[in-house]
Each structure stands twice: as C-alpha cells, then as structure tokens.
Amino acid sequence: MTRMGRPVTESSTMISARAVSKSFDGGRTQSVLDLDLDVRPGEFLVLLGESGSGKTTTLKMLNGLIPPSSGAIVVDGEDISRVDQVRLRRRIGYVFQGIGLFPHLSVAENVALVPTLLGWPAEEREQRVDELLRLVHLDPEVYRDRAPSELSGGQRQRVGIARALAGRPRIVLMDEPFGALDPITRDHLQIEYQKIHRDLGLTTVMVTHDITESLLLADRIAVMNGGRLVRLGEPAELIAEPGDPYVAQLLETPRRQAERLGDLLDAGKGAR
Amino acid sequence: MNANLARQLELLPLNLSHHVKLTVIALAIGVVAGIPLAILIARKPALRSPVLTTIGVIQTIPSLALLALMVPLLAVVSDLSSRLIGSGFSSFGLYPAVLALSLYSLLPIVRNAVTGILGVDPTLTEAARGLGMTDRQTLLRVELPLAAPVIVAGLRTATVWVVGTATLATPVGQRSLGNYIFSGLQTRNWLAVLFGCVAAASLAVTLDLLIGSLQRAVAERRRRLAIASIAGLALLFGGGLVAPSLVSASRGTSGKDAVAIGSKTFTEQYILASLFQQTFADAGIPARRVENLGSNFGLDALASGEIDIFVDYTGTIWANAMGRSGPADRDAVLAEVTDWLASERGIRSLGRLGFENAYALAMRRDQAEALGIRSIADLVPHARDLAIGGDYEFFERPEWEAIRRSYGLDFAREDTFDSTLMYQAAASGQVDVISAFTTDGRIDTFDLVLLDDPLGAIPPYDALLLLSPRVSGRSDVISALSPLVGSISNDRMRAANGLVDRDTDKKPPSAAASALRSWIVDPEGAD
C-alpha cells in the first residue's frame, strides 16, 4: 500500500510490533502475548478490548514506558530498545488513561511541558499553549493560569490531549482520551481530533473499550482479548465478517443498539 | 529595669547570634547531606532500612552525650589530619557542636524526604517519564516539588530540634543561648535560666513560622508573602552568620590574638574568669571568654591552645588526669602535678592562687551536733541510716573510692544531684551528707559543717593558675597575672562565691570578681 505516496519498502509502517509478549510476573501470566502489529504512517488505529485485555500495556510498550519481555518494537525505522528513550518519548505524544496532569503546575505549564523539555523559546511556547487550548475548546484567557484541580474531569481530559500534541509529535498514543466526557463534548472532540489527525498527517494509536467510538474513528481496529490480538481490520470488514466469535459477540451490542434506535426512529415517524 | 534582667539582655546579641550561627550551619549541612541521602534511599530500597535505622539510632543517643562524644572523635581526626597533611583543627567549640547537631537533624530531614518522594502518585512519575523527562528532570520537576510539603515539614521539625539542642553546645565550648541556662543553673540565677529558655523557644517558633510561611507562599504562589519570609529568614541567618564576628570585633576580642580564658561550669570558675578578664582589661591585653567547659575538657583545651588561661585543682589533676590515689602530702602533690603538666602536656603552672577547693563531706549543723559527728570517722557508725548526695561526678571519682575504703563507709542511699541543687537538698533534709566543696559559699548560707578527714583520704586541691603553651612565654600576660598568685585565701574565695550563690541580693560573677580584686589590693577589706 502506498498511502501518502511513500515507497512500500521503507516507510509503509510507522510502528511495528514483532512477536511482542509481556509478563509482569516472570511468565506465570501473560498480559500481552505474541503480538504482531503494523501501524501505517498517517493511520488512525484503534486498540479495542475489554478491561484487562492488555491495551494499556501494549500502548506503553510502543513508547518504551514498559519494556517487552520478548519481541521487538520498531518505531519510524528504529528498534526502540536501541534508541535514547528520552528523545523517543519526546517525539511521541501520549495521553494517559488517568490523564496525569501535574497538580503543582498550571494548565499552561502542563501543556508547555514537552516544548519546555525541548528547549523552545518562551514566546513560542506561550503561542503554542494558546493555540492548543483553543484547539480543544478551552478559552486561554480563562483557563491558562488555572490549576488542574480547578477543572472539570472533561476539561482535564482536553488539557491532557493538548499536552500530548504540544511538541508537534508525528505519532500520538492515546489511552481512552474521551472517557470522562459527556456525549456531546465527546462527539465534538472526536470529530475535532480526527480533523487534527488528518490535517497534521499524524499517526494515531488510540485505546478504547467503546465499540461505537472505534467504529466511527478508526481506519483499522485491532481487537484484543486476554492479551492476544484476535482480529485486525477496517470497521466495515469487521462488521461484514467478524471472523472470530469474540469479535462477533463484541459487535453484537452496537448492532442491537443501532437496530433499536432504528425502530425508535421509525416508530417516531409513524406517530406523527 | 531589674539589674539582673538588664545584664541578661546585654548578653543577648552575643548568645543569640552564636546560637543562630550554630543552628544555620548545622541545618544547612543536615539538608545538604540529608536530601541527597533521602533521594538515594528512595531509589534503592535495599539501602532504605539500614540507613533509616542508623540515623534513628543516632537520634536515640542523648543529645548531651552526642555533643560530648564529638570532642574526642574530632580530636582523633584532627590529630590524624595534622600528621597526614600537617594541619589540624579545633576539636572544641563550633566543629563538634555543628557535627553533632547536623547528625541530630538528619532523622526528620531524611525520613520526611523519603516519605515525601515515595508518596508521589506513581501515575505522575510515569507520566513524567512518558512525556520524555529524564530521571533528573522527573526528580527536580515532579517528585521534589510534589514532595515539598512533607520535606519542609521535616525541615521545620529539624529546625525546632536543632534550636533546642543547640543550647547543649555550651559545655563543649561553643557559646549559645545555653550559656544562659548553664551559668544560670550553676549560679542559681533562675532568671538567666528562664531567659535562655524563652529566647531559645522564641527563636524556634520564629524560624518555624518563617519557614512555614515561605512554604505556603510557594505552594500558593504568593509573591509578596514569599519575599517577606525570605527577607525574614535572610535577616536572621545573615545576622547569625555575621553578627558573632561583629559583636566580638566591637568588643576588641576577635581574632586569634585575644587571650582565651577558659572556665568550668561553676560559680568559682566564673568569678575567677571575670577576675582575669578585668585584670587583662586593665593591662590592655585583648581577651575573650570560653565558658562552661565540661570538667574534663579543660586540660585538653589548654594543651591544644583552645584556651590559654585556666584554673584547675591539684587533686583533680592528680586523681583524674594522672590516675593516682591514696593519701598524699600537699606540697609533694603540687610538685608532682606541676612537673607532670609541664612534661606531659606542655602546660605551665604560675603557682597556687592560695585557696584550696577540696572535696569535703558536709552535714547540717544541727544534725551533726545531735549525733556528735565532727569527722568522717565519727560518721561510720551512723552511715547505714543516712543518705549521701553527690554531684554528677562524685560517686565515679577516685576520691569517693578512697574515702569509702579508708573509713569503711556504707550509706543507706547514694543520690546524684546537680551541684546547684545539692546544697539545698542537704539543707532540706532530702539527704544527710553531701560532697561539698570547701570554698562553696552555700556552706555558710545553709549553715552546714565540713567534716574533718583524719585519715587524709581526700587529696589536696590547691587551685593552680595554668597557662597554655601558646602564652606561657608572653611576658605581658605573666606580669599581669603574677600578682594574683598566692593572693586568694580560702575565706576570700568562699566570701566571693557567697556573693553569687545566695538567693537574696545576688551579685553577678563580675561583681564578685571586682570585690575579690578590691580585697587583694586592700587586705583588710575581706573581713
């Protein structure tokens, strides 16, 4: 595939995991088992799975936060076990599952963190902070100097996303970034982020256990179950052909919901 | 204003500034050593328990003992360094005090810092790493700022402890607010004791408040409050570091040239030190005081030139330093002691001051008369029904062993007192016999009688005027002091002591010293 016009040989994968396994207890239980995954440049890949299926562990291995027990991970052509971990992580935006805003820093300081680490001049940092806060629909004038404790859960999540994007990364890893949002804000931010992803040509790996969200956002969905990758494909492919009983069961829920919604809509029309 | 209070106030700049200096240096070392240590053991769990246990054990050493132990320890180190690199350092005064207090401050500093660092939410340190912070940046930008409230709480605890414990630096020769307390205890000047306690407590509370408000200011980002607290701290610390040299400079007693007059921790020694100081002032010789030396540090301090002038007693040197015992002739002891000092320690004796401050057993006059006791020998049949009180060292001293062996004495009870309170204990019947000093003014004040020593078990205690090797050749010093040799009789010394050690119309040691001088000049005046 030659998406974005690049030659197949070198850059057809932005991130690739080869036979990656992770056990936290010396092999008794496997949190991630024998994972093979290629993420293409510019792709929006969603890691889907239920709680404890190994999504966070996988995501953390992709930027070196957790070393794999076995297997290799290549990011942008380099085996990450051989590169400077600090430089690697500064190049990759990360939205943490618990958000992880620093309570002793203001919103602006949290967002400006990676630019600060990268040594950007103060003026450029400030511009970037305002630009990003506007991007996630937080008025800089109002929120710039607030402490994280003075924000709502959803506002914190948006600051977390702004922080991940601040250093102009080409790769963004997001762990349930829209979890604590109300449906309207969530919908809004999903669309907003998808636009950023496209406009900036980002490669995004997003973790979620929300099937609808994955179907709406993903170029491809990787379904995990019990530490294994059980299915990888485009949303339409998955719906057409689940290929795995677990995936079929997963997709059953949104399908049923969609059918019910359809019935309700029809009934509504009939009543009028 | 009350004259006693005025005198204490006059000493405040000197004592307080030394106290602050001591506190600041000790805490600074505590922080500089403690925080990195805490970071290390927060990172290395295997080291955590051994390190925390070790500094916990240091904490359980009574602080007075810890301070005192630093003196011989530093003496060894100093000796080594002078052999290895040709220059030693003082093992008295500031160094042992600072060392002991820094060790003492380690526990709250290290324990709180470790607790604070380990208490940082692990998702935040992971986020720090995940965003691309180095270990160092994670520590400096995330862990330490988040642990700061706990770390500062430890620093505040350490500050209060160190300010309090620094009062105990006085006996190792470092001036502090403890000078009020130690001299006050020895001269029964309760106002001075109280003054020292209140001053130390106020200093502790002030520092605690300033550090606390600085922390609040930083946490709440209140610039004005931060500036105010930093200014307050800087004023106190800067003042403490600079003032001691300013104060002594303004008194013309700074520098190594000033003759250092040492004194032990009792009234007679304070009066004699004052007497020398007045004598030097008249002769135009710059001099300074090193007060409250622990009893056994004096000779060492003299030999090493830490102090230059010191009064010690032949019997004490003979029994304690030379390790001799048994009945002895007064002149023979004097000759042996003088030789030993010169040959073994390089200390020059100018001779006897005239009086003898001997140990002697004393009783209430009415009880002694009722039991018909006049000498220690008369005491023997009654001893089993009587209690004896002694000062801190008496029951450990060879003299007591000699008395017991010579007479076969066995008392019902042996109680240890601070020498200030011992006489009162005898007067009030708490104990029946005490180990008095023959020149103590309180023998008359409390109507006690001294018992004879027919077997000569207690050695003679002639007060000797001793010079350090450093000044033993200075003719100005020697000609200023020479008139004092042989000029102070037992009666004169006891009368001078009595002026200070009484509860009504108490005189300060300096006034008693002036009285003593007037009696020396005008021999009729004493009676």
Ligand SMILES: Nc1ncnc2c1ncn2[C@@H]1O[C@H](COP(=O)(O)OP(=O)(O)OP(=O)(O)O)[C@@H](O)[C@H]1O
């Ligand atoms: N640091 C760790 N130590 C031990 N076990 C761990 C650790 N982190 C994760 N695990 C285990 O690994 C498995 C996968 O965890 P992971 O956090 O990757 O799940 P997840 O798919 O992200 O779940 P959720 O949707 O609940 O966040 C779980 O069984 C978890 O208990």
Ligand SMILES: [Mg+2]
């Ligand atoms: Mg997770």
